[in-house]
Every structure is written in structure tokens, then in C-alpha cells.
Amino acid sequence: MTARRLKLGAQAAAVAVVAGLLAILGWRLSHQGNGGVARAVAHGKRPVAPGFVLPSLYGKGDVRLTSLRGKVVVLNFWASWCAPCKQEAPHFESASKRYASRGVVVIGVDVNDFTGDAKHFARRYGVTYPLLHDGSGKTLGPYGVSLLPETFVIDRGGRVLDDRVPGELTGAQLDASIRRALRS
Amino acid sequence: MRRLLPALLAALALAAPALASERHPTLAQLESRIMCPICHTTLDQSDSPIARRMKAFISQRIAAGDSMSQIEDKLVAQFGPAVLASPSRRGFNLLVWVLPPVGIVLAAIVLGVFAFRWSRSREPATAAGPPLDPELERRLDEELARFDH
Numbered sequence: 001m002t003a004r005r006l007k008l009g010a011q012a013a014a015v016a017v018v019a020g021l022l023a024i025l026g027w028r029l030s031h032q033g034n035g036g037v038a039r040a041v042a043h044g045k046r047p048v049a050p051g052f053v054l055p056s057l058y059g060k061g062d063v064r065l066t067s068l069r070g071k072v073v074v075l076n077f078w079a080s081w082c083a084p085c086k087q088e089a090p091h092f093e094s095a096s097k098r099y100a101s102r103g104v105v106v107i108g109v110d111v112n113d114f115t116g117d118a119k120h121f122a123r124r125y126g127v128t129y130p131l132l133h134d135g136s137g138k139t140l141g142p143y144g145v146s147l148l149p150e151t152f153v154i155d156r157g158g159r160v161l162d163d164r165v166p167g168e169l170t171g172a173q174l175d176a177s178i179r180r181a182l183r184s
Numbered sequence: 185m186r187r188l189l190p191a192l193l194a195a196l197a198l199a200a201p202a203l204a205s206e207r208h209p210t211l212a213q214l215e216s217r218i219m220c221p222i223c224h225t226t227l228d229q230s231d232s233p234i235a236r237r238m239k240a241f242i243s244q245r246i247a248a249g250d251s252m253s254q255i256e257d258k259l260v261a262q263f264g265p266a267v268l269a270s271p272s273r274r275g276f277n278l279l280v281w282v283l284p285p286v287g288i289v290l291a292a293i294v295l296g297v298f299a300f301r302w303s304r305s306r307e308p309a310t311a312a313g314p315p316l317d318p319e320l321e322r323r324l325d326e327e328l329a330r331f332d333h
Contacts, residue, residue, distance in 0.1 A: 003301055003305070006297075006301075010294065079234070081233035081234050081237055082233070083233075112221040112234055113234070114241065114262055115262065117237065135221075135261075135263045136221065136263055136264030136267075137221055137222070138264070
């Protein structure tokens with residue numbers, strides 16, 4: 001009788017372990033993003049921008065994306081080691097000044113980078129708009145960013161515009177996206 | 185004590201190089217322990233811009249006299265814990281190091297218990313079989329004796 005109980009217990013434990021592993025697999029598959037915002041936008045959708053809380057590059061507290069709801073947000077993913085990011089930086093700086101009075105906020109998310117390098121980059125290229133640091137790159141997955149730079153324009157309702165241009169943006173492309181977001 | 189002595193000497197022989205590499209790590213040692221955050225390989229297998237930058241940072245910190253743990257801690261502060269190729273042996277991550285050997289030991293115990301019970305359950309069946317017919321036993325002995333000759 002004891003042997004039978006022991007056998008049943010072992011079988012139940014084995015089934016529980018397999019069920020647990022399957023649950024972990026299911027959770028992982030349902031949370032891996034499937035290309036994130038970039039993929040949805042490429043299919044003509046306007047998904048809600050995934051929220052995040054990231055620290056300021058300069059240690060001035062955290063910024064929560066949802067706290068910017070009601071404003072047009074230009075979200076630029078960049079890094080100091082990314083060559084095209086150097087070409088783009090002046091466009092974002094210019095747009096942040098020109099559109100500030102119309103409720104547009106430019107946010108730079110520095111990913112997979114040394115904070116010291118990012119600060120040096122900001123000084124060198126005269127960046128004054130808010131810069132956040134995401135060293136581990138945890139925001140890249142939900143937004144579907146695989147290469148830098150990458151920019152998303154988010155309207156006042158928190159939805160991402162579907163006219164995303166992958167890679168480096170020109171000043172004209174950035175202007176057009178911001179104007180469209182202001183109209184929507 | 186005589187049996188313990190070789191084990192102690194072996195432990196000391198292994199501990200000395202480990203301590204030396206902790207205090208004075210080389211770039212090659214750290215390159216195999218640190219992940220490139222964008223290519224998801226260790227630094228020694230990557231030549232991406234950030235991997236090159238991280239290698240330069242590590243070289244600077246080695247030159248400054250940092251230990252392996254200090255350099256790893258600085259990289260974790262910048263890039264998060266996933267920058268380590270193998271999880272740290274602290275906090276929750278300790279489970280990753282403890283669970284596999286514990287699992288192997290438990291599995292060995294369970295297998296041992298089952299094997300023991302299985303062998304025990306077979307013994308009575310052999311010992312308590314029905315007695316042979318005396319005539320049959322005599323004939324069997326004769327046959328076996330003839331077979332031996």
C-alpha cells in the first residue's frame with residue numbers, strides 16, 4: 001500500500017512539474033511581443049504606446065510615459081555608439097524647441113549604452129530635450145526595435161502614428177509626423 | 185585525516201588561481217563572462233560598436249586595478265544583470281546554481297528507493313515458491329550430476 005502511495009505521489013509530482021513547465025512556456029510565448037509596436041504599425045495599425053518608467057540620464061528622477069498623455073510625444077531610441085544617431089540629434093533638438101509651445105515633447109531613450117558616453121554625446125551635439133537611460137534595453141522588445149535609431153510619434157491619446165520611418169529620420173520627415181500627430 | 189589531505193590540497197590548488205583571476209582579471213577572462221547587449225553573444229564573439237566600447241571599458245578598469253567582481257558590478261549597474269553570461273550567485277539567482285545539484289541528488293535518492301523496493305519485492309517470490317515434488321527433485325539432481333560429469 002505504501003509503495004503504491006509512493007508511486008502515485010511520484011507520478012503526481014511528475015505531472016505537476018510538466019504542467020508547471022508548460023505554464024511557463026505559455027506565459028513566455030504570450031509575453032514575447034511578436035514584433036511589438038513596429039510590427040503593428042507596419043500593418044497599418046495604431047497601437048497604444050507601451051508604457052514604461054525609466055530614469056533620467058542625469059539622475060533627475062524617473063519619467064513615466066503615461067504621465068505625458070495629452071501631449072504629442074516624439075520617442076527616439078538612440079545610443080552614443082550609433083552613427084546615424086549623430087545625424088538625427090540636431091533635428092530632434094530643433095523640433096523640441098519649435099513645437100514645445102504646441103504641447104510636443106521630445107524624449108530620447110538611450111539604450112544599451114554607458115551613461116557617461118550618452119552624457120558626452122548630449123554635450124557634443126547640444127541635446128537639451130529630456131534623455132532617459134535604458135541600459136538593459138528592456139523597452140526595445142515592446143516597441144519592436146531591432147536597430148538604432150528608431151523613432152515613434154505618439155499622439156495625444158497615447159497611440160502610435162502609423163507613418164513610422166524605420167531608421168534615421170530627416171528633419172522634413174520628423175516635421176511631417178509631428179504635424180500629423182497635432183492634427184489627429 | 186590522511187584521506188582528507190589530498191582533497192584539501194586539491195581545493196587549495198584550485199582556489200589559488202580563482203583568487204588570482206578575481207583580483208587581477210584579464211580582458212580575455214571577462215570577455216567570456218560578459219554579454220554584448222545587442223548581439224546576445226559574449227563579448228569575445230562580438231565586434232559590434234557597443235562590444236568594442238565595453239572591451240575598452242574593461243581594459244580601462246583592469247588598468248585601474250579593479251577586481252573582476254568590481255568590473256562586473258559596474259557593468260551590471262549600466263546594462264542590468266542580463267549583461268552577465270551566467271547569473272550571479274546572489275539572492276534569487278542562487279537558485280539557478282543550487283537547484284540542479286539538489287535535483288540530481290533527489291532524483292538519485294528516489295531512484296535508489298525505487299530500486300531497493302523493487303529488488304526487495306522480488307526476493308520473497310523466489311524464496312517462497314511452491315515446494316518441488318521429491319521425485320522431481322531427485323530426478324533433477326541426477327540430471328544436474330550427469331551434466332556436471
